[in-house]
Amino acid sequence: MSWFKREDHKIVNDAAKTVRTEGLWIKCGSCNAALFKADLEANLQVCPKCSNHFRFDARSRIANLLEPGYTLVDLELRSTDPLQFTDLKPYKSRLADAQKKTGLNDAIVNATGHIGPHPVVLSAMEYSFIGGSMGAVVGETIARAVDRALAARHPLIIISASGGARMMEGIASLMQLAKISAALAKLDAAGIPYISVMTDPTTGGVTASFAMLGDLNIAEPGALIGFAGPRVIEQTIRQKLPPGFQRSEFLLEHGFLDAIVPRKEMKSYLTQTLTWMTQ
Numbered sequence: 357m358s359w360f361k362r363e364d365h366k367i368v369n370d371a372a373k374t375v376r377t378e379g380l381w382i383k384c385g386s387c388n389a390a391l392f393k394a395d396l397e398a399n400l401q402v403c404p405k406c407s408n409h410f411r412f413d414a415r416s417r418i419a420n421l422l423e424p425g426y427t428l429v430d431l432e433l434r435s436t437d438p439l440q441f442t443d444l445k446p447y448k449s450r451l452a453d454a455q456k457k458t459g460l461n462d463a464i465v466n467a468t469g470h471i472g473p474h475p476v477v478l479s480a481m482e483y484s485f486i487g488g489s490m491g492a493v494v495g496e497t498i499a500r501a502v503d504r505a506l507a508a509r510h511p512l513i514i515i516s517a518s519g520g521a522r523m524m525e526g527i528a529s530l531m532q533l534a535k536i537s538a539a540l541a542k543l544d545a546a547g548i549p550y551i552s553v554m555t556d557p558t559t560g561g562v563t564a565s566f567a568m569l570g571d572l573n574i575a576e577p578g579a580l581i582g583f584a585g586p587r588v589i590e591q592t593i594r595q596k597l598p599p600g601f602q603r604s605e606f607l608l609e610h611g612f613l614d615a616i617v618p619r620k621e622m623k624s625y626l627t628q629t630l631t632w633m634t635q
């Protein structure tokens with residue numbers, strides 16, 4: 357007999373989250389337009405019809421923001437599976453699958469380079485690697501990005517895309533919140549700017565630590581940003597949440613964000629911002 361029994365309370369699935377693909381075409385989850393994949397790619401994965409922001413992989417983000425000649429760094433770290441964790445399948449095989457799918461060792465890519473004339477350290481999360489979850493490798497890689505920013509006295513930019521802490525690493529995953537927050541406090545004390553860019557989705561332990569600690573906290577339009585996700589909140593309070601709850605626009609209106617910046621304007625926005633922040 358189970359301890360808890362779920363009573364019948366219907367939760368409406370968010371159809372906008374499902375994207376159906378057929379070969380060369382992709383359907384926009386927001387306006388239902390059939391889009392040619394190559395057009396979408398040329399438009400930085402933003403729907404040309406309704407400006408819906410599709411997910412964008414870490415390496416494309418870096419290539420889009422940094423001037424040519426940038427360097428990808430800290431890619432060698434790999435998870436040791438400290439708990440020998442198995443849920444539906446062993447964590448080790450989840451890691452192996454994700455590594456094969458993304459060509460990355462974990463859900464993060466660090467880079468050093470320039471945005472316009474400004475030297476920066478840029479760290480971008482990869483959502484397609486186990487939901488961009490933050491385990492010890494993500495934590496250490498971000499801590500290294502902070503250390504690089506501190507050593508070179510260059511501004512730090514972190515682009516978040518994450519479902520939160522990585523359950524398969526348990527406490528080791530939770531430790532990353534404190535570790536990164538402590539590193540960022542050193543950056544703050546040294547007077548080096550840190551800009552947090554939140555993208556869809558930024559939730560859980562990532563929101564609860566570095567994503568909300570920026571000197572400037574900005575987000576892409578329509579991004580889901582929160583601690584517990586809307587499904588968990590709905591299941592807890594057993595009520596349907598208001599439209600737009602936990603989306604960028606809602607957060608801006610309630611004072612959690614400094615600005616919403618469309619993907620295509622992100623580079624010029626950051627260039628301008630870094631100019632006044634570093635003067």
Ligand SMILES: [Zn+2]
Nearest residue numbers: 384387403406
């Ligand atoms: Zn659209």
